[in-house]
Amino acid sequence: MGNGNGGSKDPILIVGGGIGGLAAALMLSKSGHDVIVLEKAAEFAEIGAGLQLAPNATRVLTSLDVMDKIHDVGVFPHRLRIKTALTDENLTYLDLGDGFIQRYGAPYVVMHRNDLLRILLEGCQEQPTAVLLTSKEVKTVDSDPDRVVATCADGTVYRGKALIGADGLWSTTRKLLSDDVPINSGYVSYRGTVPTDRAIAHAPLDEVVAWIGPGLHYVQYPLRSGNLYNQVAVFRSDQYLKGMKDWGNSEELEEKLSVTCEHIRKAMPLLGRDHRWPMYDREPIGRWTIGNITLLGDAAHPMLQYLAQGACQAIEDAFAIGTAFNLESVDVNKALTMYEQARIPRTARVQRNARLWGDMWHIDGAGRLMRDELFSMRDPDDHSHIEWLYGKRDPLVVSD
Numbered sequence: 001m002g003n004g005n006g007g008s009k010d011p012i013l014i015v016g017g018g019i020g021g022l023a024a025a026l027m028l029s030k031s032g033h034d035v036i037v038l039e040k041a042a043e044f045a046e047i048g049a050g051l052q053l054a055p056n057a058t059r060v061l062t063s064l065d066v067m068d069k070i071h072d073v074g075v076f077p078h079r080l081r082i083k084t085a086l087t088d089e090n091l092t093y094l095d096l097g098d099g100f101i102q103r104y105g106a107p108y109v110v111m112h113r114n115d116l117l118r119i120l121l122e123g124c125q126e127q128p129t130a131v132l133l134t135s136k137e138v139k140t141v142d143s144d145p146d147r148v149v150a151t152c153a154d155g156t157v158y159r160g161k162a163l164i165g166a167d168g169l170w171s172t173t174r175k176l177l178s179d180d181v182p183i184n185s186g187y188v189s190y191r192g193t194v195p196t197d198r199a200i201a202h203a204p205l206d207e208v209v210a211w212i213g214p215g216l217h218y219v220q221y222p223l224r225s226g227n228l229y230n231q232v233a234v235f236r237s238d239q240y241l242k243g244m245k246d247w248g249n250s251e252e253l254e255e256k257l258s259v260t261c262e263h264i265r266k267a268m269p270l271l272g273r274d275h276r277w278p279m280y281d282r283e284p285i286g287r288w289t290i291g292n293i294t295l296l297g298d299a300a301h302p303m304l305q306y307l308a309q310g311a312c313q314a315i316e317d318a319f320a321i322g323t324a325f326n327l328e329s330v331d332v333n334k335a336l337t338m339y340e341q342a343r344i345p346r347t348a349r350v351q352r353n354a355r356l357w358g359d360m361w362h363i364d365g366a367g368r369l370m371r372d373e374l375f376s377m378r379d380p381d382d383h384s385h386i387e388w389l390y391g392k393r394d395p396l397v398v399s400d
Ligand SMILES: Cc1cc2nc3c(=O)[nH]c(=O)nc-3n(C[C@H](O)[C@H](O)[C@H](O)COP(=O)(O)OP(=O)(O)OC[C@H]3O[C@@H](n4cnc5c(N)ncnc54)[C@H](O)[C@@H]3O)c2cc1C
Pocket: 015, 016, 017, 018, 019, 020, 021, 038, 039, 040, 041, 050, 051, 052, 053, 136, 137, 138, 139, 166, 167, 168, 169, 171, 172, 189, 191, 277, 296, 297, 298, 299, 305, 308, 309, 310, 311, 312, 313, 314
């Protein structure tokens, strides 16, 4: 890849070394751009467990030359299946086999978050133009037309020609552009992994399965070459609605999921309880860029996880920003403008659809019966609802 950006050799600063920040660092440094990643944690690490990566993300990961390593630790499930949480009935499925891979040009992968982060990190470490720093909490960002200055909590100062705020849901960088705050959905998630031999009686080993029900859902899939088993439980917290401080605790988890089918109730004792994730998103915003500063990943477009696309969209962002910086005769401002113009409509659509998808999963009453009927009637080969999301696209095309 060429380095077409006519700007100076000053580095591009990336605030945040999560999946989005490291994917951007890899994309840019592979093309010869100097990058400095400033990560506030003492090490590059992810908490949580599994991650689903759809072909819109694995196509990018292929172009970043990391798919061989992903093959070593990922799992390539045969189907995505949706069942009812109350009665364990099959509603519909999506075949992820050869036809799917051919159609989208890349596979559907499930893997441990930390494995993906490690693979991206190792990719960056192989690039002479990437500098990766931990224990660097960026406190302030200032800019003038030619450069941007990030000051860290330890007093160190970094200068660059552009800055990418990849600092997640509670982004400091976003505050330069918007005074909005994350929106609490009132749903909470518990997730974790167990060795597969402990889970085997409860576990479909070649599928990602989501059991959906009124105000809750449960997801299972294998990880790490099938040696680990990932489980996620999500429910709407009544305690949150009542304004209780300790809302969504493990007692409420037990109570909420006590109405589910035997399969889920038997699997629940193996579910991780040591950490709970209240689930937030934000409204899409109309601009991500101010001068030579822009946003990427959850800092730009945090979404509810129901389409399993937050990290996938961050990876798409990384590809788009790298592509923009690589165009010939494009200066920093032009590259950032092209990037945000292409990415904002697309990611806003994903954010909105993630909420809708959650509403559809969690509906009750007549709506639930109608949804079940419609899902059951769906032709498993019908891709019309996902083509826009998984299908091949130009990273800088301006359309949703
Ligand atoms: C329950 C759940 C399940 C999910 N499942 C999926 C899935 O299956 N597929 C999928 O694609 N997505 C999924 N997601 C979404 C996905 O996890 C996120 O969208 C993705 O991790 C966002 O990556 P990021 O790099 O943008 O942000 P983050 O992962 O939040 O990384 C931000 C980084 O910035 C650092 N940072 C923050 N502030 C500063 C600062 N001031 N200075 C320096 N560093 C800073 C943080 O320490 C962190 O390392 C799920 C989310 C949840 C909650």
